[in-house]
Amino acid sequence: MKLSDFLAGVFTGIIAGITISEAVRRMDRNVSAESVLNSVKAAFKEEGPIDGSWISMKTEPHELGLIRTEVYKGGISRIRNGEAESFEFAADAKTGSILELSKI
Incomplete structure (x- = not known):
């Protein structure tokens, strides 16, 4: 596996995690x-x-x-x-x- 492919996967995972956690946090707001x-x-x-x-x-x-x-x-x-x-x-x-x- 190329290092660039690995880093792209890590970056995508981080962005997805941030997006999901922000969506969950907004659902809990009044x-x-x-x-x-x-x-x-x-x-x-x-x-x-x-x-x-x-x-x-x-x-x-x-x-x-x-x-x-x-x-x-x-x-x-x-x-x-x-x-x-x-x-x-x-x-x-x-x-x-x-x-x-x-x-x-």
Whole structure:
């Protein structure tokens, strides 16, 4: 075996290892809490202005039936038809998807 062929194989293996480890590391990351809150605010703003919003920066364990996941919890308030409305939500920390939304 030529030295150049051997070195090409080693180099290819190193690059593949780095690429795979980076992909696995990205899968374990959570969406930022700010990003989740911005998405929720954008959805509410489509129906009108909002008065206030909040989100917990720490994730919390959450169960929905048999599904267990980590979520961000937050809330949003607005005035609609002259009356104050407040909502709370739970969003999946991995995807940012809203799992629960309830009017309080």
